[in-house]
Amino acid sequence: MSKQLxxxxxxxxLNSSVFKRAMTHRSVSGKNNNERMEFLGDSVLGVVxxxxxxxxxxxxxEGYLSRLRASLVNESVLAEISxxxxxxxxLKLGSGELKSGGFRxxxxxxxxxxxxxxxxxxxxxxxxxxxxxxxxxxxxLKNLPAEDELKDPKSRLQEFLQSRGHDIxxxxxxxxxxxxxxxxxxxxxxxxxxxxxxxxxxxxxxKAEQECAASAYQKVISK
Numbered sequence: 282m283s284k285q286l287x288x289x290x291x292x293x294x295l296n297s298s299v300f301k302r303a304m305t306h307r308s309v310s311g312k313n314n315n316e317r318m319e320f321l322g323d324s325v326l327g328v329v330x331x332x333x334x335x336x337x338x339x340x341x342x343e344g345y346l347s348r349l350r351a352s353l354v355n356e357s358v359l360a361e362i363s364x365x366x367x368x369x370x371x372l373k374l375g376s377g378e379l380k381s382g383g384f385r386x387x388x389x390x391x392x393x394x395x396x397x398x399x400x401x402x403x404x405x406x407x408x409x410x411x412x413x414x415x416x417x418x419x420x421x422l423k424n425l426p427a428e429d430e431l432k433d434p435k436s437r438l439q440e441f442l443q444s445r446g447h448d449i450x451x452x453x454x455x456x457x458x459x460x461x462x463x464x465x466x467x468x469x470x471x472x473x474x475x476x477x478x479x480x481x482x483x484x485x486x487x488k489a490e491q492e493c494a495a496s497a498y499q500k501v502i503s504k
Contacts, residue, residue: 283367289416290401299404303396304368306389308375315396318403322395325402329414330354333422341428348431353421359391362417368393434495438470441501448474450497452490455480470497477501 286295294300307314330353334346341349352358363369369384372393383389394417402410415422429437439449455467466486470479470493477500481492 283365286366286368289413294401294404297400297404299400300397301373303400304371304393305373306375306378306383306393308378308383309373315392318396318399319392320395320399321402322397322399325398325407325410326395326414327354329411330418333415333418337422338425345428345431348428349425352426352431353418356387356391358421359394360387363390363394366394366397366417368397434491434498438494438498438501441498442472448472450494452493454486468493470494472497472501475501475504 290300302313303315303318305314307316327350330350331346334341334349338346338349369390372384372389374383374389378384378386378389398410398414401413432440435450442449450470450472453469453471455469458465458467463484465482465484466489467480467482468486468489470481470490471477477497479493479496479500481489481494481496483489483492
């Protein structure tokens, strides 16, 4: 058990039934697992981070605030924090999940953090849960990315081109391969006025378009 977790929550709480349930994956128990707590913790987390951004960024637009929240409240970041807290060492997993390394899986670690937040909310109330979230996200909230860094590649490319009087890029689906449940989409981004063509491939058309837009952006700025 990490020293950080003991300092944040105390040994007594870490031995409580509500905390133990928060660390119990559905692969162990059909009823007494952390699934419902994940749902609650996700909502508590969203409210706390939204409020922190709203008050901490008084001049930010709604779009920027939304992108900031998405950059903080996502599986990758939640899994990182879980690793920092060493929650994986405390998780109770079924034999199948243990064999497949479930205690290292990002989705399981992210869910565990949400369940942890819910456990504090249920046991000690909203203010305690808020204090926990703000403590866990303190460094990240103090080092927020600039607005331009958060724009997706397609938006960044289009804005750059429009600011310089160029055509808006067009996107074409070139091919779809693989089985229905595991397809690969290949798309092309074409900027006619600059005669730039790039391709991208991913598991969804949207992601493939973002891939080729990112490549096109690099070509445009290097011209």
